[in-house]
Amino acid sequence: MGMGLYIHVPFCRKKCRYCSFVSSPAKEGEDNVYVAALTGEMKMRSGRMTAEEKRVDSIFIGGGTPTCLSEKQLALIFENIFCRFSVDASAEITVECNPGTLERNKLSTLREAGVNRISMGVQACQPELLNCLGRIHSYRDAEVTYGLVRDAGFLNISVDLMFGIPGQTLNHWEECLERVADLGPQHISAYCLHLEEGTPLYDRVMAGEAQMSPEDLEADMFGWLIDYLGSRGYAHYEVSNFALPGRLCRHNLKYWHNERYLGLGPSAHSSLGGRRFSNEPDLARYAASLSEGILPQCWEEIIDLKTEMSETVFLGLRLVEGLDTGKFRERFGLDIEDVYPDQIQRLAGLKLIEITGQKIRLSQRGLMLGNMVFGEFVG
Ligand code: SF4
Missing domain, CATH: 1.10.10.920 (Arc Repressor Mutant, subunit A)
Known part of the structure; x- marks a missing residue:
């Protein structure tokens, strides 16, 4: 069995108010620095692996917003993946995107590179909730991007949603699930918003300017999620994940089955060869380490x-x-x-x-x- 390959792209157009991931808008030239360092890391890591260890049967390009990168940069990343690793012909290859960061040419580039699954961050349908989260898009933008992805020939699309957003009612949530299910994605992930210290939303909640949902409302939303998506044909297969038949996310199943995966890019985590390790999260330090020929690891533990x-x-x-x-x-x-x-x-x-x-x-x-x-x- 091959391993899963995860690539972290640390750029987003704008930082969402609730987000604590390693991601920020790219400063001038940073995207090129990142791509050069990432391809260097691929070369260095794969150079230390046997042919069998280099076998990959799922790829997930996440972040951040990978589709902030240019077509040329995305094509270069895939060229390097296929050159450095042995990717199974039937591998599931997912790219995360956000509405408003994809157009036809970029979708063609992804299709030509072998991408067969798109995971789109939609989160909510109502403008006041999208605004509370600091998202860059409207729900209409999400519908347009979804249509572009489908028209480009992608048959496996996942949509990310969120509940427990300040100000969100059960009616909002019911409407959102109905509208998204009507789009017909093959997979839906739905997470309860977790307030992360250090984010603007955390500060707003602490200052009393926004209130998190009460726990009983979150429980009602979770219950509705399971019942409603079940009635629309989605199997609830993981706490936060739902899929039409045969469309479970194979890459994420590797995490839940505690199988091998290699993470590349700033802050990416790996679990491989009896060790768990993670990369330096700061892009400048990540790139500097690689330019000196040193793996950019900042933490490691033996998995006993x-x-x-x-x-x-x-x-x-x-x-x-x-x-x-x-x-x-x-x-x-x-x-x-x-x-x-x-x-x-x-x-x-x-x-x-x-x-x-x-x-x-x-x-x-x-x-x-x-x-x-x-x-x-x-x-
Ligand atoms: S798009 Fe995703 S990764 Fe980027 S800032 Fe928003 S939540 Fe964070």
Whole structure:
């Protein structure tokens, strides 16, 4: 089996008010510095791998907004990926975009490069909510971009949405889900807004200028999300992810199955060869390190058996089908009930998990309180 390849593009047209990702508008010339450094990192990392280790069966170009880069820069990145790694012919290749950052020529470039999946950040439909989030686009822009992507021949499109936005009502959320489902994307990701310290939205909430949604409203929105998308044919397969049949995100499944992936670009994380490591987040330092012939890593840890088991459990429990206890035994030579007897008993007693046959899965209540469940297996 090949690994997943993730590439982080650290640029966005404008910073959203809630965002804590490593992304900012590119200063003059920074995009070229980034592309040169990234292709240098590909050369250096792949040069240290065996032919088998270089096999890739899913690629995800995320960020940031990868489609802020020019056609030429995007083409160069893909040329280098295919030159440095052995990409399976059937690989899933996703590029993230935001409305207003794509036009026909760029879409043709992506298609020619082999991209077969587009993930679009839409987040909300109502102008006041998009404004609260500091998004650069209107919902109409999202519809136009969606049409361009579909007309360019992409048959696998994912839309990202958000609930729990200050000022968002259940009616807003119902309307948003209906309008997005009417577009007909093959995949929908829907996340509850998490207030991140250091963001402008955090400051507004702390100053009393905006209020986060009450928890019971968030729970109602989550419940509606599951019921409504189910009625529109989307399978709920991960806490925050829904897909039409056969359209689960193969790249993200690698994370939830705790499989190998390599992350390239500033701040990108990797899990490979029994180690987890991440790159320098600052673009200038990332590029300087590579120009000196040094890998731009700033953090690394050895994944020991205990860590690997705990990650396999809490990541696997994110999947609605649950964790396969037989596969756990195959992978580690141990029964999960012997490794985590107290946690499993406690969570089952609280009706947060259900055990049926070979599966341990989150209950309906557990889906709402996922972090409480995952926390039991961390550390
Ligand atoms: S588009 Fe995404 S990555 Fe860029 S600032 Fe907004 S939330 Fe952050």
